[in-house]
Amino acid sequence: MPQSPPHHAKVLIYSHDTYGLGHLRRCRTIAHSLVRQYKGISVLILSGSALIGRFEFKARVDFVRIPGVIKLYNGDYTSMGLHIDLEETLSIRESIIFNTANSFQPDVLIVDKEPLGLKGEVKRTLQHLHQQGVHTVLGLRDVLDTPELLKKEWQHKGITREVLQQYDDIWIYGPQLMGNPLKGLPFADVIEQRGLYTGFLHRHLPQAKTEPLNDLPEQYLLVTPGGGGDGVEMVDWVISAYEQAEAELPWPAVIIAGPFMNSKDRQAFENRVKKLSRVTLLTFISQLEHVMANAQAVVAMGGYNTFCEILSFNQRALFIPRKEPRLEQFIRVKKATELGWATMLDPDQLTGSDAPLKMVNALKALPNQARPYTMQADTYLSGVATIGQRFNKIMVKRGINLEPNLA
Structure with missing residues (x-):
C-alpha cells in the first residue's frame, strides 16, 4: 500500500x-x-x-x-x-x-x-x-x-x-x-x-460557542442522561424530587433529555416541568461541555463520555447508573465512589414510594460534596x-x- x-x-x-x-x-x-x-x-x-x-x-x-x-x-x-x-x-x-x-x-x-x-x-x-x-x-x-x-x-x-x-x-x-x-x-x-x-x-471546552446558552440560570444543576435512549427513569426520579421539594433543593435544574429519548416520554416530562418554576428541559445541545463546565453539579448515569467530562471539568457528581442490559456503568461508578470522586444512588434503591425523598436528600447533599480533583482524579486524565x-x-x-x- x-x-x-x-x-x-x-x-x-x-x-x-x-x-x-x-x-x-x-x-x-x-x-x-x-x-x-x-x-x-x-x-x-x-x-x-x-x-x-x-x-x-x-x-x-x-x-x-x-x-x-x-x-x-x-x-x-x-x-x-x-x-x-x-x-x-x-x-x-x-x-x-x-x-x-x-x-x-x-x-x-x-x-x-x-x-x-x-x-x-x-x-x-x-x-x-x-x-x-x-x-x-x-x-x-x-x-x-x-x-x-x-x-x-x-x-x-x-x-x-x-x-x-x-x-x-x-x-x-x-x-x-x-x-x-x-x-x-x-x-x-x-x-x-x-x-x-x-x-x-x-475533554476541552470548544473555543467558540455555537449555541445560545444565555437563557440558562446563573447557577444550576445539570441533569444529563447522555443520548437519552435509556435515561427515562433517571429523569423521572429527578423531576419527582423537584415536584416533592422544589423550594428546598440547592439549585434550579437544567435537564438535557437527549436526542434519543422517546418522544412520548419527553412530552410527558415537558408537561410536568411546565408546572415547576425551577426546572428547564431541553432536548439536545451539541456543545454540552459549556453547559457542564458552568454547572454547580451534575446528575448523570455514568456512561464513559459523561464520566470523562465530569472529571475533566472537576464537577461534583451524583451518578445513577443503569444496570441493564450491561453492568458497565455500575462497575465504573462504584469504583469512582470508592475513590471519592463522586456519589452514587443504586437504581435498585429507587423503586419504592420513598424514592423521591431519597433523591431529594441526595441532591441536598451535593453542595457539600468534594470535587474530584481533591481526590487526585486529575492525575488519571x-x-x-x-x-x-x-x-x-x-x-x-x-x-x-x-x-x-x-x-
Missing part, C-alpha cells in the same frame, strides 16, 4: 454507533486531539450516527456516514432510516467501510470497542489493512461488562484470540486502577502483550497526551516525522 507523503499521516476511525452518542463522541475526541497535537494529520471517521452532522469538526477531521442501524434495548438490531432488510443494510455498510478504507489508504486504523464491528462488518477491512501493513488499533473503554456477560457476548460474536492478534495495539481509555477490561476472558493476557492504558480522555505520544512513535516507525502543533 502506498505510504502517505513525508510529514503527513492519515487515520481512519471506525465507530459502529447503534445506540446513543458515546462511540461517536469518543472517536471525535481522539480525532480532535490528534490534529490539535500535530500538523499534517488527516482523520476520517466512519460512523452510523444520525446526528454526526450536528457536531462541529476541526479542520483536517471529516466523516463518512454509513446507513444507520439501531440497537434496541433488548439487544436486537433494526435498520434506522432505510426501509429495507437488516441484512441488506449491513451489506451496504460493510461495502462502504471496505471501499472507503481502500480509497483513503490510512496509515492507522482505529476501531472503537467492537473488534469485528457490528455483526462482523469490519472483519474484511481489518484483515485487508492488517495484511497491507496498516497499523491497527482496537480502542476499548475502561470497563466493558462483567467477565461472565462479556465472555458470553464475545463468544456469540466470534471474537477470539486470533481476532485480537490482528490488532497491533489495544488502547484502554482509562487508567490501570480500573482493572483489565477483558478480565475473566481466556485471552485477557492479550492486554498485557499489546495493551496500553492511556488514562481517561481529557492522561488519555489524550498518552495517545498522542504513542501515535508519534507509530509514525516514526513508519518513517513519518510529524511536526508538533505548537499553536
Whole structure:
C-alpha cells in the first residue's frame, strides 16, 4: 500500500454507533486531539450516527456516514432510516467501510470497542489493512461488562484470540486502577502483550460557542442522561424530587433529555416541568461541555463520555447508573465512589414510594460534596497526551516525522 507523503499521516476511525452518542463522541475526541497535537494529520471517521452532522469538526477531521442501524434495548438490531432488510443494510455498510478504507489508504486504523464491528462488518477491512501493513488499533473503554456477560457476548460474536492478534495495539481509555477490561476472558493476557492504558480522555471546552446558552440560570444543576435512549427513569426520579421539594433543593435544574429519548416520554416530562418554576428541559445541545463546565453539579448515569467530562471539568457528581442490559456503568461508578470522586444512588434503591425523598436528600447533599480533583482524579486524565505520544512513535516507525502543533 502506498505510504502517505513525508510529514503527513492519515487515520481512519471506525465507530459502529447503534445506540446513543458515546462511540461517536469518543472517536471525535481522539480525532480532535490528534490534529490539535500535530500538523499534517488527516482523520476520517466512519460512523452510523444520525446526528454526526450536528457536531462541529476541526479542520483536517471529516466523516463518512454509513446507513444507520439501531440497537434496541433488548439487544436486537433494526435498520434506522432505510426501509429495507437488516441484512441488506449491513451489506451496504460493510461495502462502504471496505471501499472507503481502500480509497483513503490510512496509515492507522482505529476501531472503537467492537473488534469485528457490528455483526462482523469490519472483519474484511481489518484483515485487508492488517495484511497491507496498516497499523491497527482496537480502542476499548475502561470497563466493558462483567467477565461472565462479556465472555458470553464475545463468544456469540466470534471474537477470539486470533481476532485480537490482528490488532497491533489495544488502547484502554482509562487508567490501570480500573482493572483489565477483558478480565475473566481466556485471552485477557492479550492486554498485557499489546495493551496500553492511556488514562481517561481529557475533554476541552470548544473555543467558540455555537449555541445560545444565555437563557440558562446563573447557577444550576445539570441533569444529563447522555443520548437519552435509556435515561427515562433517571429523569423521572429527578423531576419527582423537584415536584416533592422544589423550594428546598440547592439549585434550579437544567435537564438535557437527549436526542434519543422517546418522544412520548419527553412530552410527558415537558408537561410536568411546565408546572415547576425551577426546572428547564431541553432536548439536545451539541456543545454540552459549556453547559457542564458552568454547572454547580451534575446528575448523570455514568456512561464513559459523561464520566470523562465530569472529571475533566472537576464537577461534583451524583451518578445513577443503569444496570441493564450491561453492568458497565455500575462497575465504573462504584469504583469512582470508592475513590471519592463522586456519589452514587443504586437504581435498585429507587423503586419504592420513598424514592423521591431519597433523591431529594441526595441532591441536598451535593453542595457539600468534594470535587474530584481533591481526590487526585486529575492525575488519571492522561488519555489524550498518552495517545498522542504513542501515535508519534507509530509514525516514526513508519518513517513519518510529524511536526508538533505548537499553536
